[in-house]
Amino acid sequence: MSDFKSIAPTGFDRFGLHKTLVAGIHDAGFDSPRPIQSETIPAGLAGRDVLGLAQTGTGKTAAFALPLLDKLLKERRHGPRALVLAPTRELATQIAKEIRTLAKYTRLKMITIYGGVSMYNQVHALRKGPEIVVGCPGRVLDLLQQKVLRLDQIETLVLDEADHMFDMGFLPDIRKILAAIPDSRQNLLFSATMPQEVRRLADNLLNSPHVVELANAAPVSTIDHALVLVSEQRKRDLLEHVLTRENCDSAIVFTRTKHRARRLAEQLCKAGHRAVGIQGNLSQAQRDRAMRGFRTRRYDILVATDIVARGIDVSGVSHVINFDVPNTPEAYTHRIGRTGRSENEGVACTFVTGSDHGWLRATERMIGAPIQRRQVEGFEADTVVHSPQRQQRRRPPRRDARGGGRGDGRGGQAQPQQPSNWQHSGGPRRRRRRAG
Numbered sequence: 001m002s003d004f005k006s007i008a009p010t011g012f013d014r015f016g017l018h019k020t021l022v023a024g025i026h027d028a029g030f031d032s033p034r035p036i037q038s039e040t041i042p043a044g045l046a047g048r049d050v051l052g053l054a055q056t057g058t059g060k061t062a063a064f065a066l067p068l069l070d071k072l073l074k075e076r077r078h079g080p081r082a083l084v085l086a087p088t089r090e091l092a093t094q095i096a097k098e099i100r101t102l103a104k105y106t107r108l109k110m111i112t113i114y115g116g117v118s119m120y121n122q123v124h125a126l127r128k129g130p131e132i133v134v135g136c137p138g139r140v141l142d143l144l145q146q147k148v149l150r151l152d153q154i155e156t157l158v159l160d161e162a163d164h165m166f167d168m169g170f171l172p173d174i175r176k177i178l179a180a181i182p183d184s185r186q187n188l189l190f191s192a193t194m195p196q197e198v199r200r201l202a203d204n205l206l207n208s209p210h211v212v213e214l215a216n217a218a219p220v221s222t223i224d225h226a227l228v229l230v231s232e233q234r235k236r237d238l239l240e241h242v243l244t245r246e247n248c249d250s251a252i253v254f255t256r257t258k259h260r261a262r263r264l265a266e267q268l269c270k271a272g273h274r275a276v277g278i279q280g281n282l283s284q285a286q287r288d289r290a291m292r293g294f295r296t297r298r299y300d301i302l303v304a305t306d307i308v309a310r311g312i313d314v315s316g317v318s319h320v321i322n323f324d325v326p327n328t329p330e331a332y333t334h335r336i337g338r339t340g341r342s343e344n345e346g347v348a349c350t351f352v353t354g355s356d357h358g359w360l361r362a363t364e365r366m367i368g369a370p371i372q373r374r375q376v377e378g379f380e381a382d383t384v385v386h387s388p389q390r391q392q393r394r395r396p397p398r399r400d401a402r403g404g405g406r407g408d409g410r411g412g413q414a415q416p417q418q419p420s421n422w423q424h425s426g427g428p429r430r431r432r433r434r435a436g
Contacts, residue, residue, distance in 0.1 A: 015041050017066060018073045020105040025066075028101045034059035036214055041066055043210035044188065051206055052190040054214040057337040060160065061098045064188045068132070068156050069103050071186075078129040080149070082156040083181070085137055085174065087164040089114040089284060090291070094313040095160065096134045108132060113149075115139045116284040123148050137165065137173040144180055154181045159205075162191040162198045163330065168307075171197060178205070193330045223336055226349045227360070227371040230379050235351050236264075238379045239323060240271060242349060243301065249318040250294075252338050253303045256324035264323065265303040275301035306331055314338070322350040329363040 011032030012025050033041065036058045043050050044067025054060055068082050084099075086092040096112040103110070111125045113135030122139075126149055133140070133149070143149035157178075159165070165174065187205050191198055202209075230238050243251065255261045258279040265277030276299040278290045294302045295314050302314075306326060317339045326332050332350075339346025350371070352360060364370050 012066075015045065015066070017045075018070050018106075020073065021066060021069055021102060023105045024102040025062075027104055028062070028098070030062065034063075036060060036212055037063045037066075039210075039212040040064065040188075043212075044068070044186070045070060047071075047186055049186060049206040049209040050188040050212065051202055051209040052188070052212045052214075053192070053194065054190060054212065055192050055333050055337055058214055060190050061095050062102065064158050064160075064190070065095075065099045065102055068158070069099070069106065069108065071156060072108055072131050073106060077131075077153070079153050080130060080133045080151060081153055082132045082158070083140075083151060083154050083177075084132070084134040084158040084160065085140065085165070085177070086134065086160045087136065087168050087170060088307065089116060089136060090287070091161065092134050092136055099132065099134065110134065113139045113143065114284075115142075119143070119148075137170040137177060141173045141176055144177065151177070151180045152182060154185055156186045157181060157188070159187075159189045162189055162201065163193045163195060164334075166195060166198050166201075171201060174201070192333060223339060224345065224347045225336075225371045226347065226374050227352055228349060228374055228376060228379070230351050230353065230376075232353050232355075234379055235323060235353075236267065238351060238376060239264075239268075239321065241376060241379070242319075242321065243268075243273060246319065246347070248300070250297070250314070250316055251301050251319040251321055252314075252317055252335075253301060253321045253323050254326070254335050255303060255305060256327065258305055258307075260324070261303045261305050265301075268301055268303070273301055274299045275303060277303040279305045280307045306335070318346055320346065320348045322348070325350060325352060325356045325359050329359065329366040332363050333367070 010022075010025060010030065012022065012030060015033075017025075036052060036054050040050055040052060040060075040063035044064060050064070052060060052063065064084075068084075072081060084092075084095060086095055092112055092114050096110060099110060109128060109130040110132035111122065111130040111134070113122050113133060115136060115138050119139075119142075122143065126143070133151075140149065144151060159174070165171065187207070187209075189202050189206060189209075191202075194202070228238065228242075239253065242248070253264065255264060258281050261277045261279040262281075265275050268275035276290045276293055278287055282290070290299075290302070291314075293299045303323075320336050320339045322332070322335060326335055336346075336348035339348060360371070
């Protein structure tokens with residue numbers, strides 16, 4: 001695009017960004033800034049530190065990338081001047097992909113650094129003097145300690161998904177990296193949640209930051225949440241039922257362990273589904289092939305673990321199915337953020353057993369709303385899970401002269417309040433797609 005004057009106006013024009021970035025924004029298909037971008041971009045352009053509390057899928061990458069790129073274009077120098085740290089290889093790759101789109105008409109160079117692959121190509125690319133380094137803390141620290149990577153000219157530091165980096169034990173590595181970066185720099189830290197250690201890091205890292213807080217908002221309204229009660233033994237059959245009866249154009253199924261992800265993907269393939277698994281034991285090449293197959297619709301179902309959840313960025317995912325509940329309430333928002341994007345509607349379905357009550361109560365408190373209980377005919381669990389709002393202290397059941405049992409005032413088992421099919425009493429509901 002040689003004629004930048006022919007670009008149609010967008011809502012980003014008010015920021016006064018470099019003309020080559022405006023062209024990149026146009027190619028990315030951005031028409032108007034999202035809330036986090038409207039708040040973050042002006043502060044970033046003004047050189048202020050930023051603390052962003054926001055969920056996945058809110059537009060964070062463009063929010064920090066555009067000010068970063070604009071600064072680099074104002075003064076060109078050789079070598080790394082911006083460092084973006086992410087917790088996983090998938091997320092680092094996703095960030096780099098979006099930055100490349102935005103910087104398409106600039107001559108800025110970038111490198112993506114992560115483990116699981118040979119250092120040779122990364123070392124070779126570093127010798128070309130890229131201005132932007134996107135990477136995972138472990139490999140960045142390795143190259144820094146080997147004196148292959150220099151960070152003494154870094155002007156902008158971005159920590160994305162800091163809470164996930166804390167969960168993965170990266171904070172010690174991050175502190176060592178910070179010691180090699182000039183103190184006079186701009187810092188942007190993004191996190192969906194703020195555990196104590198991340199709060200301490202933010203307090204030490206950020207100087208009078210501009211705070212953008214979107215994290216406490218309920219999950220996006222385009223997601224239809226469903227909670228299905230089922231016994232552990234029937235989960236596999238229930239998954240098969242949902243995948244065949246629902247309008248699952250493209251589904252991500254989350255499990256808690258690598259072993260279960262691998263085994264479940266194999267079982268789905270044997271059942272005739274086009275499924276692929278992605279988890280931490282795979283090589284980088286294997287993970288790349290799996291993701292490429294899912295993006296190109298060679299596979300309709302992706303079975304994944306939380307370790308890679310944050311790096312999955314695929315458009316058009318119609319369903320997220322939590323085969324196992326996540327370890328934390330915060331992870332729930334990260335998982336379901338894979339669907340309902342770009343104003344398209346999606347379904348988030350969570351399989352809950354009797355042992356998941358504590359997680360459920362904590363998750364509903366965090367999102368500030370109960371998740372609708374639904375039952376699938378033939379898969380009724382032998383317990384009813386109530387939301388915190390309905391949770392009341394109950395008297396122990398009385399036993400009558402005939403030996404009694406579990407009573408509800410009618411002499412039998414308590415009857416669930418939900419309709420006895422998957423979506424609503426009218427049967428499965430087709431998703432409505434919105435333009436966007």
